[in-house]
Amino acid sequence: MKLIEDANQQALARILEGEPRLIDIVPASQLMKGLRDRMILHAGPPITWERMCGPMRGAVAGAIVFEGWAQDLRSATELAASGGIEFHPNHHFGAVGPMTGMTTKSMPLFVVENARFSNRAYCAINEGLGKVMRFGGNDASVLKRLAWLRDVFGPVLGKAIRASGGVDLKSIIARGLSMGDEMHQRNLACSSIFLREIAPWMARTSVDNATLAECLAFIGQNDQFFLNIAMAMGKVMTDPANGIRGSTIVTTMCRNGTDFGIRVSGLGERWFTAPVEMPEGLYFAGYSEKDANPDMGDSAIVETIGLGGFAMAAAPAVAGFIGAGAPSEAGNFTRSMGEITVAQNPEWSIAAMDFAGVPTGIDIRLVVDSGIVPVINTGIAHREPGIGQVGAGVVKAPLACFQQAVRAVASDLGVS
Amino acid sequence: MTDQNGPQYQRLLAGKVEVVNVGLEGFVKDLHDCGIGVVHVDWKPSAGGDPQMAALLAKLGV
Amino acid sequence: MxxxxxxxxxxxxxxxxxxxxxxxxxxxxxxxxxxxxxxxxxxxxxxxxxxxxxxxxxxxxxxxxxxxxxxxxxxxxxxxxxxxxxxxxxKPKSQGEASAAWRPHSISAAVKVRPEINLALISVPGDFAAAEARKALNRGLHVLMFSDNVSLEDELSLKLQARDAGLLMMGPDCGTAVIGGAPLAFANRLRRGKIGIIGASGTGTQEVSCLVSEAGEGISHAIGVGGRDLKKDIGGITTLMAIDAFDSDPETDHVVLISKPPHPDVATTVLKRIGQSRKSFTVCFIGASDMTVPANARFSPTLKGAAELALGGKPIGAEFDPGAVASRVARRPAGGGIEGLFAGGTLCAEAQVILTAAGREVTSNAAIPGVKTLCAGRDPGRDRLIDLGDDEYTRGRPHPMIDPSVRDDALRAALRNPALSVILLDLVLGYGAHADPAEHLTRLVADRGQDAPVLIASVVGTEQDPQVRSAQVRKLELAGIVVAPSNAQACELAVAIANTAGR
The missing domain is CATH 3.30.1360.10 (RNA polymerase, RBP11-like subunit)
Incomplete structure (x- = not known):
């Protein structure tokens, strides 16, 4: 249908024309009107406490204590279970968050601005590895690190970013792709490039060398530091593509540990959900499939703009995550994703694919027609709250979301 | 010379044929042997063989 | 522990x-x-x-x-x-040895891999074929649809869409085409030349193109249109486009149009269009009585006749005299009947034309107008001409051109049938066809009885075909099978023998 093709070209153009820049770090309450006390934003489509998985509940309890809405984890859990907390998806507040994706009012958020369409998107700061809230961790060490991010690291890095005049993100991604990153399971190159660009500004704006060293080391020790910036970038690039009538391009993919949800340009704010699948991958020593939680996080926004599993060819080392796949087969993931997308992004090319651009613009029609679903590179959380990451792997988006969305588009356009 | 502005089906006879093969794989080798460019599609029924969905997709222009 | x-x-x-x-x-x-x-x-x-x-x-x-x-x-x-x-x-790392060849899963992905693609060859089951053809047309590809069991409604809408887009929609049920030397589906390796073919019939196109090629002339292109293109419902959409295409093709001097007799309205339209063409035509409506054609065209009711007209009147297999060959055949079993077991549907139709014209009573499962439709156990006195490519034989099985064993049961029964003097057979060679149909056939008939009917075959193919026509002919002749230069002459020989049965 011409209406659909035209709408898709428009949606695609809006994604590709984005000019994402990291401009600041600001506490959530100053960025989001309506983000009140006893309100928690979470990853994925809407969900109630009753249906939340273990790590999500663990993270919620930790976030409640962190904000001081309860004294300890037990009373925090009771508060959440008794309906004392309002839950909303990050996506409803212009934000994204990895894994459990906790966002509350005092957390410092990256602010990424899309200069082309004057919109903004937010994401919390990556906490590093080990016990962390995004994997459901909630003990004292987790809350202590969050407090340090809020009180020390956020203000220091925010000041440096403001002084730099903002950091252009598209060029970092382009370089990262040529250095083996796919921006979901591997952000080693992008994190390093970012540190290289921001370190002088941190030095210029710092008043205390010990703190500066601590902050530089925090970035330098976390290979995934850039992931959260890439996620906010994904959100800021896809938001302008939303709400183009007739368009069958996916603008959101995310999961909350229970459901997988997508939104489609032509269908606006409607969610199409299906039970989320288990990731397949490799486990850290001492853990196995039986410890794994179903997949979580807003991070699939990077796949929505052609990175992560879609850019696997750029990161052959990551391809090993599927277990059986050889690095030499990484290109097959990218080629397969090329079958369900409408274009390539010429600004983000992959050397190993003869500099083909990353496959961009997931078309729900192509997904349902081919039966090829988006592949998402993901971390695997322990199913119990508070334990953290136990592995990494690949998860497939459930086909049912896309089937529902195709029927909804057809009905919206009066096609039966 | 062929009329460059004529409809495509007239130009087909003047140009080189390059084929996408959807179905019987045996046809691929024959074309290869004749030096004709051919790409074989690893075909599966549309929409997993759900005829209702396949029809809907066809109308939506897949 | x-x-x-x-x-x-x-x-x-x-x-x-x-x-x-x-x-x-x-x-x-x-x-x-x-x-x-x-x-x-x-x-x-x-x-x-x-x-x-x-x-x-x-x-x-x-x-x-x-x-x-x-x-x-x-x-x-x-x-x-x-x-x-x-x-x-x-351990040193292997260099990508595990890399699996990637294949696209869709037409659109294939086109992305190779943007030069301009034609889709579609042979998926009929239920899905129309959807795939639509995808191909949407992407600006010409289509050859080998698949059958596609509804007339789908065929019409696909052909209309193709015409609007200036694309050629060959088929459904298009068995063969040769575009610029590219063999599409079942096709033979032909000499290139100045004769174009438009065929609503696969084996008809193969027979004429092979006879022309073996006679030393060549084929520019053979465009298939599908068996129903000249029906009233379709109105000859692809046939008319094919005439346009040949009209502007500098390689082509003469065009042969091959079809079952069209609907009269469609015949009128097509013949009128032929009259406007700058090229000369041979019109072959198999089994139609002599019809008026425009001044730039000649008419033939048989494939052999069409090939001869395309060759400017040069006779096919002039050295072959059915009467003389018949008189040389040592045994002429007394039954008097003829049974034709055909892999090629149009060859079966041509056989009906020739046997009927020779005054024989004929019945067929794919009866042409004027011939009685075959009913099991009825009409015992009639010659039976069977199209083994018909649905009743191929449901759930490959076409007899791919798998000649489809013919085995019927052939075994015929070999033991005392009512028969002659069994008529065809072998279709070329791309897509069985690698050695003569071998299969000769093994099956090797231990036939002394009183078995005379076996007469024609071989549709060329010397350049992978099976090599002369090698196949030699195998048949060594097994005592009489090989005629064309299907029509095989039929004439069958008549000559049957009419003198027992003598």
Missing amino acids: KVVVLNEIRKGFYLDSVALMRLSREVAACPGVIEAALMMGTPSNAAIMRNAGLLNEGAAVKGNDLVIAVKADTEPAARDALDGAIKSLE
Whole structure:
């Protein structure tokens, strides 16, 4: 249908024309009107406490204590279970968050601005590895690190970013792709490039060398530091593509540990959900499939703009995550994703694919027609709250979301 | 010379044929042997063989 | 239970964490191993290993050290696993040998891989064929649809869409085409030349193109239109476009149009269009009575006649005299009947034309106008001409051109049928066809009885075909099968023998 093709070209153009820049770090309450006390934003489509998985509940309890809405984890859990907390998806507040994706009012958020369409998107700061809230961790060490991010690291890095005049993100991604990153399971190159660009500004704006060293080391020790910036970038690039009538391009993919949800340009704010699948991958020593939680996080926004599993060819080392796949087969993931997308992004090319651009613009029609679903590179959380990451792997988006969305588009356009 | 502005089906006879093969794989080798460019599609029924969905997709222009 | 933990630390040995996780899994699978880990010795990794009881007390590791840790039931098991891990680490990496060839799953993906693609050859089951053809047309591709069992409604809408887009929609049920030397579906390797063919019939196109090619002339292109293109419902959409295409093709001087007799309205339209053409035409409506054609056209009711007109009147197989050959045949079984077992549908139709014209009473499962439709057990006195490519024989089985054994049962029965004097057969060669149909046939008939009917065959093919026509003919002749230069002459010989049966 011409209406659909035209709408898709428009949606695609809006994604590709984005000019994402990291401009600041600001506490959530100053960025989001309506983000009140006893309100928690979470990853994925809407969900109630009753249906939340273990790590999500663990993270919620930790976030409640962190904000001081309860004294300890037990009373925090009771508060959440008794309906004392309002839950909303990050996506409803212009934000994204990895894994459990906790966002509350005092957390410092990256602010990424899309200069082309004057919109903004937010994401919390990556906490590093080990016990962390995004994997459901909630003990004292987790809350202590969050407090340090809020009180020390956020203000220091925010000041440096403001002084730099903002950091252009598209060029970092382009370089990262040529250095083996796919921006979901591997952000080693992008994190390093970012540190290289921001370190002088941190030095210029710092008043205390010990703190500066601590902050530089925090970035330098976390290979995934850039992931959260890439996620906010994904959100800021896809938001302008939303709400183009007739368009069958996916603008959101995310999961909350229970459901997988997508939104489609032509269908606006409607969610199409299906039970989320288990990731397949490799486990850290001492853990196995039986410890794994179903997949979580807003991070699939990077796949929505052609990175992560879609850019696997750029990161052959990551391809090993599927277990059986050889690095030499990484290109097959990218080629397969090329079958369900409408274009390539010429600004983000992959050397190993003869500099083909990353496959961009997931078309729900192509997904349902081919039966090829988006592949998402993901971390695997322990199913119990508070334990953290136990592995990494690949998860497939459930086909049912896309089937529902195709029927909804057809009905919206009066096609039966 | 062929009329460059004529409809495509007239130009087909003047140009080189390059084929996408959807179905019987045996046809691929024959074309290869004749030096004709051919790409074989690893075909599966549309929409997993759900005829209702396949029809809907066809109308939506897949 | 006693547990042994062994650690090995490689200073400054970096490996990607993914590669390390894969190795960890391999080592953990070794006999006697409880747990294993290969990790870079960062503080967080060291903590993970300590928590898992994999790191010995006092093991000093740094971030750029590789730690190999094995927990096993026994010391030897731990040692073996550790040695294996070290061997794996030091093993040179293969260079992409596991890389699997990637294949696109859709027409659109194929076009992305190879943007030069301009034609889709579609042979998927009929239920899905129309949808695939629509996708191809949407992407600006010409289509040859080999699939059958596509509704008339779909055929019409596809052909209208193709016409609007200036694309050629060949088929459904298009068995053959040759475009610029490219054999599409069942096609023969032909001499290139100045004669174009428009065929609503696959084997008809193959017979005429092979006869022309073997006679020393050549084919420019053969365009298939599908068996129903000249029906009233379709109105000859593709046929008319094919005439346009040949009109502007400098390679083509003469065009042969081959079809079953069209609907009269469609025939009128098509013949009028032929009259406007700058090229000369041969019109072959198989089995139609002599009809008025425009001044630039000649008419033939048979394939052989059409080939001869295309050759400017040069006769096919002039040296072959059916009467003379018949008189040389040693045994002429007394039954008097003819049974034709055809792989080619149009060859079966041509046989009906020739036998009927010779005054024989004929019945067929694919009866042309004027011929009685075959009913099992009825009309015992009539010659039976059977199209084995018809649905009743091919449902759930390959076409007899691909798998000649479809003909076996009927042939065995015919060989023992005392009512028959002659069995008529065809062999279709070329791309897509069976690799050695003569071998299959001669094995089957090798032990036929003394009184078996005379076997007469024609071979549709060329010397350039993969099966090599003359080699196939020689095999048949060595097995005592009489081979005629064309299907029409095989039929004439059959009549000559049957009419003198018992003499």
